[in-house]
Structure formats: C-alpha cells, structure tokens
Amino acid sequence: MRTPLTSLAGLDLLSSAVIVLDADGSIIYANAAAESLLDSSFKSLTHQKLADLFLNGEELLAVFQQAVEHQFADKRQDLALERAGREPLQVHSIVTALDNPDTPVLIELRENVQQLKLDREERMLDQSKANKELIRNLAHEIKNPLGGIRGAAQLLEMELPERQLKELREYTQVIIKEADRLQTLVDRLLAPHRLPHIVGDVNIHEVCERVLRLIFAEFPHGLNIKRDYDLSIPEFRGDKEQLIQVVLNIAHNAAQALVDRIRQGDAELTFKTRVLRQITLAKVRYRLALDLHIIDNGPGIPSEIRNRIFYPLVSGRDGGNGLGLTLAQTFVQQHMGVIECESRPGLTDFRILIPLP
Template identity: 75%
Template sequence: MTPDPAPATAYAGLDLLATSVLALDAEGRIRHANPAAENLLESSLKALLRQTLATLFTNAAELSALCAQALATPTADFRQDLALERAGREPLHVHSIVSAQGVDDVIIELRENVQQLKLDREERMLDQSQVNKELIRNLAHEIKNPLGGIRGAAQLLELELPPLHLAALREYTQVIIKEADRLQTLVDRLLAPHRRPHIVGDVNIHEVLERVRSLILAEFPQGLAIRRDYDASLPEFRGDKEQLIQAVLNIAHNAAQALAERIAAGDAEIVFRTRVARQVTLAKVRYGLALDLHILDNGPGIPPSIRDHIFYPLVSGRDGGSGLGLTLAQTFVHQHLGVIECESRPGSTDFRILLPLP
C-alpha cells in the first residue's frame, strides 16, 4: 500500500536544507524526501513515496535498526557511517543521523562521506598503478626478446642479398630495422621507471617547477603564459628531484599540447600553484603536512571517453601520443608516497599532486 504523502507544509523546512533528509512513518515507509535527497538517490519524490528502506537499499538492515532505536528513544539521535548499497549503482558512503519526530515519524539525514569516497578512489588508483606496473614490466620483457631477433634477422638478410638486388631490397630490410628500433625505444621507456635507481636528496618544489617552466616556455615561446602561484613557506622534503621534474614536465607538456588552439589565439595559460595541506591521508597513512601542487590549464579539457583511464598505459587523447607520459608521472608520484588526481571540464583541467612533507 502506497503511503499518504505528508501535508505540503509538514516538512516544508526540510526542503530548504542542503543535506539529504528522508521522513519515514513507523512502518518504515517514506512520507517525504527533500530535493537534496532526490538528487542523492537519483529518484523523484513521487517514486520515493512508493518505497521503503528495504526497497531502496539492498543492505538496509543497519539503517532500519537505527530507525527502530530512534522510535524507542525519542529524545536521542543515532549516528553511524554507512555504505548503502543499491542494485546496479555505486554504493552511497554516508554519515547517517536518525531521530524520531513525535511517536510515529522518523527523520533520516544522510550526508555524503566525502573522505571515505576519497580514500576509496585513492585505493583504486594505487591498485591500478600496481597492476599497470606489473603489466608494463611483463609486456615489455615479452616484446624485448623477439624484437632483438627480428632486428638481427633483418641485418643478416641484408648481408645475404645479392648485389644486383641490394639497392631495391635494402629499403625493406631498413624498414624492418627502423621499426624494430622504434619499438625498442618504446620498450625502454616502459621499463625506465623500474630500472633507474631512486636517488633521494633535498628537494625544493619551486626549483622543480621553475625548471619545468623554462623547458615548456623554450618549446612554446609565443602565445602561452605560465603563471606562478607559490606558497613560499613550503619546506624542502626528501625526494628524487629528477623524477619529480619528469612527472611535472609530462603533465605540463601534455597541457601545452592540448592548448594548441589557445596558443594560436594568444590566450593560453598554465598555472603552477603550491599550497600546504594539513592532516592528509595518503595510501591509508595520516600525515600532518603535505604538499598540495596544482597544474591547471585553460584548455579544452580531457575527452570524456578517456577521462577515467588517463593514467592507463598507452591511452592518449591526441594523435601521435605514446600514452606513457601520465603513466610515468603517476609511477614517480607513487614512488614518493603521494597521489595524483585529475578534474577536467571544457576550459579547465586541474592535475593535483599530494606529497607528504616532514
């Protein structure tokens, strides 16, 4: 039986709240949902009025138990972090606050647990990075051995060609040799982060950014401005300066290439922004201080089709790209116990690097 909707004025105040609120009767049927709850649950008030917690969430038992406790103890509210699972959709990580209103109504406030979402995203990225690392290493070694054989066979074949046909056929053997060399270079780039030792020293992040800035402006001297927005109070930290230069350079160079149209128009901009972040959790470890580095550009944004896969190896958003720049940047950042994130929309792309500070 569909519950009667609440009178229009009974919960009018709830509609003004930014947090999601559900009003339930004593049988657990939804009487009202404010607009924020409609957005959170991706469902209209009309549709929600036909449901109970058990039909909304596949694991509603904990939330239903909180409702029962609230009805039994009207003077108290009950709080709990929950992961509310929904059929065919991502779980909702929320902080729930449940309280009774009168003798037969329950109010449930659901606040998205942003920190939990962030931790889950970082964990997925770390797992993805580890899988990428193993995939790249194994694939590169599998490719490397036959490449040497192909190149050597082409060289021997060239030596065996009859002089009469050498000039005509040498073109084909050279194609084989050059393509084998090109693939060998690609394999060496794939293996580079795993071969090179991690050289640790004192790093000033602003020296890293100034080096990258000079390299980018040398390649794009006209039409591109690289603006500094530095926090001079940032301390030095222990790290591999060359790896960090390469990580930032890969991101900034990608940004400059994506800004081709704006560079031609003369209004392309990249911003290097540094800040201190406090009480940051990276890879499930809590740090009091962290470097918060943003590399922003006013380009067209990352295509939606690859936005969730940009750190995968060999994924590129432009013709001729190797798809290795961001993969290597992620590897170098993770070797410094940090994380790299990206938010992008047309007109604004923001790569954020977080690194622990002493």
C-alpha cells in the same frame, strides 16, 4: 529565525544533514547540519523543492516518488549531487518513508568525501601495481623477439645479392627502424623500474621553474603562465629529476591541449602550491603534505578516457604514446604520494600530493 517543527527539533543535534519534505517534494524542515552542507539558511531552503537545488535533482525526485508510494521503508545510496559552478556534493543518502501524509519523506545526507577518496586511492594503487606487473612482463616478452627480428633483418641485408640490394634494402631498413622504435618504447616502459631512486633535498618551486622554462621555450607566445606559490613550503627528501619529469609530463600535456587557445591568445597554465595538514595518503596519515596543482583552461580530457588516463598506452592526443601520465604516477608513488585529476571543458586540474617532513 529558525522555526523547526517541534517534533523534529532534536534533529538539530545530529552531525548529519536531515531534511523533511512535504507531499510536493518541498522542504519544510532542515536541521543545522543541512544548512551547513547545502550552504543555505533554513529560511532560504524552506518551501524550495529539494530536486531543484541540484542539476541532477531528478535522481532524488525519483527516489522521493518511490518513498511517497511506499515502495520501500528506507533506501540507501551514494550520490554525486551536481551544483552549478561548484564541485559535486558526494553524499551517502538515506531516504525514509514516513507514515504522515503531510511529511511523507525524511532524507538524511552524509558527506562521504573521505571514504570516496580512500577508495579511489586504493583502486589507483591496485591499478598501478597491476600496470607495473603487466608492463614488466609485456616488455620482457617483446624485448627478446625484437632483438631477433632486428638481427635477422641485418643478416638478410648482408646476404642479399648486389643486384637486389638496392631494390630490397628499403624493406630491410623498415624492419630495422621499426624494431628500433619498438625497442625505444620498451625501454621507456621499463625505465621507472630500472633507474635508481636518487634522493636529495628538493625545493618544489625550483622544480616548477625548471619546467616552466622548458614550456616557455616550446610555447613562447600566446600562453599565459600563472604562478600561485606558497613560499613557506619546506624542502623535502626526494628525487629531483623524477619530480621534474612528473611536472613536465603533466604541464607539457596541458600545453599541447591548449594549442587552439594559444592561437587565440587566451590560454592559461597555472602552477599552484599549498601545504595540507593532517592528510591521509594511501591509508597513511601525515602531518604535512605538499599540494601542487597544475591547471589549464583547455578543452578537458575526453570523457571516454577520463577514468583511464593513468593506464599505459592510453592517450587522448594523436601521435601520443600514452606513457607520460603512467610514468608520472609511478614516480609520485615512489615518493609515497598520489596524483588526482579533475577535468571538464574549460578546466583540467592535476593535483600532486606528496608527504612533507
């Protein structure tokens, strides 16, 4: 039975979560929105210390101490409050110091997931545009001298005296082969901007099954594939070959990250499809969208590159060229969609969102 402080009962009408703490930092009041946000009843929240509800509660504890000491009247900040076994709670917090020794601090928490999502998408789009311009300029700057270097090496080989040809041809061939390797890399950088966008009807599950056959062929043992499909997803207009490449790039990266678990026999790769309704992608509202997840139980993306995985030439794997995710992002954006990624040890989830008719 809820027994709120009489003077605070009106806060139950607010849509944002409101929590009142005593001098020890324990909860003595939480409105209905706070119960919903924290997924706990008023009874279970009462007399718990707010900082103990979260793995990184020391951030809130530090602000609480400042409020008790009247270092500010109110303080606003965005927080990602971590919870055991659940996604972090993204909130905008307002901590207010009250002139009451029994209830010295009031905290208001407002979910800002949508705003954070929009900001993240906007940054990704800006980053992608900058990447494309950089790639185009860099590739063209490299392409012309490469042709000259290769041609000069061929001419040099032709001009070598017979007695030196056998001895020095090894070096001219190194130049030619390395020039060819760089030319291939440049062609891959320019490929998304050269290839035509061939539009047709796309069944996303046909795309997934095509990719799974390729993954099975390369990793026939020790990799458990899980399908969690929503077969009601309609066909949509798109470039099937581009989308196959998108899914293949992500799934192949996942399979390669699972090599240790594949040897142990407990590697899992999950393909999950759903339909989302009334979703905003890149500031445009859509009635329906495809929600495709490619999930693995590998070691996760290294923290030092986690925020840069879509940058060109960034790779967490020895021998990787760092272009797979860059191309995937470009192709998805050409379908008016976005790619998101969450990763931690034991779970990496790439999420592809594309508008549906």
